[in-house]
Amino acid sequence: MADLITVARPYAEALYGLAKESGQEQAWADALQVLAAMIADAQARAFLSDPERAEAEKVALLSAAPVKVDSKAWEAFLALLIHHDRWPATAEIGALFSEALRHAEGVVDVLVTSAIALDAHQKTAVQSALERRFAGRKIAFREAVDTALVGGLVIHTGDLTIDASVRGQVQQLARTLRS
Secondary structure, three states: OOOHHHHHHHHHHHHHHHHHHHOOHHHHHHHHHHHHHHHHOHHHHHHHHOOOOOHHHHHHHHHOOOOOOOHHHHHHHHHHHHHOOOHHHHHHHHHHHHHHHHHHOOEEEEEEEEOOOOOHHHHHHHHHHHHHHOOOOEEEEEEEEOHHHOOEEEEEEOOEEEEEEHHHHHHHHHHHHHO
């Protein structure tokens, strides 16, 4: 199957448009999260992968999820996923949908990776710098530790990566010396 993110994007965009029209963005985000959890179950995946099972049976299984969205739209979405064999991309659809929702809410998800855990003062300084960089948007700050960085930080948000790590500087120097 094609890259799941590529497969998921048009579904997430269409669902987000539908959810926005009905004012149920959060309800749809929650429903997609429930659906992804259901599909993560090995027994459910086996059932959905079984070519002997009718599409209606598969839709019935998934429509049993406790969701608070329009049932006709929900079942039509599930039928579409099953018919086009796109159910394996459910987690990616949910992630892209949530990303669109957070973007609409003015939230920027940021992952800050450092060689050692940041102390409170360092977190505050990084948070302040990010708030200046993304003026007018809320920052959802997550932190990770990767000792391979040696020192410094790598900041990831959407398509933007800022590599201010020692490892990144050494790699840049190596590329420069090779050219």
